[in-house]
Amino acid sequence: MTLLGVDLGHVLELAVQHSRLAGIPLLLGLLISLPLGWLAVRRSWTYTPLVAGTGLLYTIPSLALFILLPGILGTRILDPANVVVAMTVYTVALLTRTVADGLGSVPEHVEQAATAMGYGPVRRLLSVELPLAVPVIAAGLRVAAVSNVSIVSVAALIGVPQLGSLFTDGFNRNAMGPLVVGVLACVVLAVLFDLAILLVGRLLTPWQRATA
Numbered sequence: 001m002t003l004l005g006v007d008l009g010h011v012l013e014l015a016v017q018h019s020r021l022a023g024i025p026l027l028l029g030l031l032i033s034l035p036l037g038w039l040a041v042r043r044s045w046t047y048t049p050l051v052a053g054t055g056l057l058y059t060i061p062s063l064a065l066f067i068l069l070p071g072i073l074g075t076r077i078l079d080p081a082n083v084v085v086a087m088t089v090y091t092v093a094l095l096t097r098t099v100a101d102g103l104g105s106v107p108e109h110v111e112q113a114a115t116a117m118g119y120g121p122v123r124r125l126l127s128v129e130l131p132l133a134v135p136v137i138a139a140g141l142r143v144a145a146v147s148n149v150s151i152v153s154v155a156a157l158i159g160v161p162q163l164g165s166l167f168t169d170g171f172n173r174n175a176m177g178p179l180v181v182g183v184l185a186c187v188v189l190a191v192l193f194d195l196a197i198l199l200v201g202r203l204l205t206p207w208q209r210a211t212a
Contacts, residue, residue, distance in 0.1 A: 003177075006166065051100060135208070
């Protein structure tokens with residue numbers, strides 16, 4: 001089956017690869033951002049250097065980072081690991097501030113109540129602070145997910161196959177079909193990521209639905 005002269009089976013294969021290259025860094029970036037954001041909130045003097053420092057990572061041009069990483073990591077230029085690492089860097093750049101702001105939004109009296117009930121720092125973080133920060137963190141994740149889906153397509157310029165390959169194919173053949181299909185596929189993938197994060201966020205915050 002084809003759409004605008006493009007085999008949809010091939011598009012699906014590229015979309016699966018694109019999802020991995022955008023989704024895995026999203027999870028890794030969140031895992032890295034959680035302790036960084038927590039530290040920024042707990043040690044106020046670290047907030048500015050951590051948030052500003054990680055934020056500067058987003059200013060690194062993606063194509064330059066894709067090309068530089070093989071020399072740093074010792075990987076091949078076409079190794080998807082380069083893209084995963086680069087996208088993780090960008091995800092951390094976007095999420096560190098979000099995590100810090102989410103944890104910082106937890107009311108102080110709630111933290112004090114949890115401490116009075118005998119919750120230690122780690123248990124309080126996992127059982128009280130993080131659940132209350134989920135709406136803020138989920139909002140940041142939605143932005144990071146859409147950003148990842150967009151930036152990953154640039155990796156097609158160094159030969160890593162994913163939906164961006166449709167763009168290079170369209171340019172090389174001077175054909176509009178692959179370009180249009182590639183744009184539509186990226187938009188659909190970004191929407192699916194957004195809906196998935198929105199659903200998980202709702203599942204993790206049942207008290208919000210009860211209040212509504």
